[in-house]
Amino acid sequence: MSSVTTTTSSTRKPMGNTTLPYTTESTSKVTKYCHSTPTDLVFVLHESGRVGKANFQLQNQFVAKLVEGFDIGINSTQVAVITFASTVITEFYLNAFNDKIQLLESIKHINYSHPGLTITHKALRTVRNEVFTVANGMRPNALPFVIVVTNVYIDELRAVATDPKDVIIVKDFRFLVSIQERALRSACKALLRNTNVSSNETETTILITTKHTIATTSSPTKITKTMTAITTTTTSSTTTPKEIITLPYTSESTIKFVAKLVEGFDIGINNTQVAVITFASTVVTELYLNAFHDKIQLLESIKHINYSHPGITMTHKALRTIRNDVFTVANGMRPDAFHFVIVLTNGRSMISPVKIREAKLLHELNITVFAFGISNEVYIDELRAIATVIQEM
Known part of the structure; x- marks a missing residue:
């Protein structure tokens, strides 16, 4: 069985007029799990029509809380975000922000704007071919790391992840806050496991899920050697004809x-x-x-x-x-x-x-x-x- 061989993707700047229920609570509990190893972190966020704006905002808040647990900068952690459904949008690349406050503001203003069908393989292909490139900020000496938030079947998550234990399931978006420490701990443990491995050989991916819905491919694209899975429900489709x-x-x-x-x-x-x-x-x-x-x-x-x-x-x-x-x-x-x-x-x-x-x-x-x-x-x-x-x- 084959899938689409071309990726429709684009880049958009975050809008400044969107409000989000965003908090800046102390992150002392989670920051202790991470260290200053250079990391290129990519969030792949799924925004579908059945998710809705309110749940998408909860997802953004969850992502922001995870980012707070990392040191942000050219010599530490860089962050990129893409959203997807039928098509893929690169919200910003790895080299877009080296200041944590500006990065968090940008995440806060990512809009729920392009619902559609769930085609995860396009998002994974975009990460591999477009986001993880030197031109867009990837550092050869950094640890590549991907966090995918999606709603595919649990068997697919395990197929994408190299370690089935690195799959985290939550009942719905309201429970994301309850796993943020666990998610960050899993991510940082994976980074520690790979500290002594060449970044050219190892990429780490986390998937987050809230429920099991449409499967996106029969043989998911594997882009990492180490992957944690956490799935929520979010999708995206642009005005692409x-x-x-x-x-x-x-x-x-x-x-x-x-x-x-x-x-x-x-x-x-x-x-x-x-x-x-x-x-x-x-x-x-x-x-x-x-x-x-x-x-x-x-x-x-x-x-x-x-x-x-x-x-x-x-x-x-x-x-x-x-x-x-x-x-x-x-x-x-x-x-x-x-x-x-x-x-x-x-x-x-x-x-x-x-x-x-x-x-x-x-x-x-x-x-x-x-x-x-x-x-x-x-x-x-x-x-x-x-x-x-x-x-x-």
């Missing part, structure tokens, strides 16, 4: 589900375009990507999709239609847009090997495929074969 194609199993509940997904996007020629196809033995293109640039009209069209062609499940035909007919410039596809497909199905597809081949052809075009299994009859291995992201419903 998106092409969304949905393949719903046509029932009233799934049509409502598709409509709710669409409501979360800005619709327009310069934002998100949506196409819908339905399938069974045959495939019907309900609407192409360039059919609607008005959200109200688009939602009305989705609401009136009828259950009109029952038959056996031939998923490969639907995937082929996407590749050959829907994702074409003539029907509204924009080459510079982010392309992804959402498949909703409730059964086993016929001619499975053909379906797998069609799915791979989509992957080779850098199209991300999300597969949702509806009912107990779904064959999870088939979903994994076609998707970069799967979810049971």
